[in-house]
Amino acid sequence: MDTMQRFIGQAAVLTLVAGVLTAAVGQAQQAPRSHAQGRLALAADTTFRTGVHAKLPPHLSTLLGFSREEECPVMQNVVRTGNLVQGFDVSAANKQSIVLFVVDEATNDQNLYLTSVEGTLLKVVSVKAGVGDAVRISDKDRAAFNKEKKFWLDRLAPSGAAR
Numbered sequence: 064m065d066t067m068q069r070f071i072g073q074a075a076v077l078t079l080v081a082g083v084l085t086a087a088v089g090q091a092q093q094a095p096r097s098h099a100q101g102r103l104a105l106a107a108d109t110t111f112r113t114g115v116h117a118k119l120p121p122h123l124s125t126l127l128g129f130s131r132e133e134e135c136p137v138m139q140n141v142v143r144t145g146n147l148v149q150g151f152d153v154s155a156a157n158k159q160s161i162v163l164f165v166v167d168e169a170t171n172d173q174n175l176y177l178t179s180v181e182g183t184l185l186k187v188v189s190v191k192a193g194v195g196d197a198v199r200i201s202d203k204d205r206a207a208f209n210k211e212k213k214f215w216l217d218r219l220a221p222s223g224a225a226r
Contacts, residue, residue: 103212104180106219107161110153114138119152119162126188126197127162127177129154137162140219151215163211176208184208 117139119127124135137152146169154160164175173190187204188197198204 102216102220102222103161103178103182106151106215107153107158107180109219110140110151111138111158114140114151114153117152122195123175123188123190126195127175127186129156129160140215142218149211149214151219163208163215165207165211174204174207176204176211178208178212182212 115138117137119129119135119137121130121132121134124130125132127135129135136155138155139153140151142149146167148164148166148168150162150164150166152162152164154162159179161178161180162175163178164173166173171190171193173188173195175188175190176184177186177188178184184200184205186197187200187208188195190196
């Protein structure tokens, strides 16, 4: 009987622990997005609804992982300041995929930052002298991405808009 009581006691503890873990996982999955994440989703939605139809060229679509040498339709917002062109693209096929880009028209150099609506930098593509390549993400790339993300969040989803 002593062994049976110990077994029942251990089973009760395991059931209690499993219940607590299940509740914790459920709460983590239900946790609200951070304010910045909510703003990026709002910016993507705004661009998808009101942006202009555009296409990523085949070589960039391939480097970003969207296709194999095919154009990728996107909805786009663009701002031009002198020779600098900044863009915010939302994939027409997957609204969760966002590409922020910066083009220096004087040199034709480009940097493209692939992110999701959660705001995680997933990939960087650099185009220099017309040759593009996916590059290893550096601290400099992260800082440039965060600067572009802030630029677009302030423009498309001002701080009070996501509340």
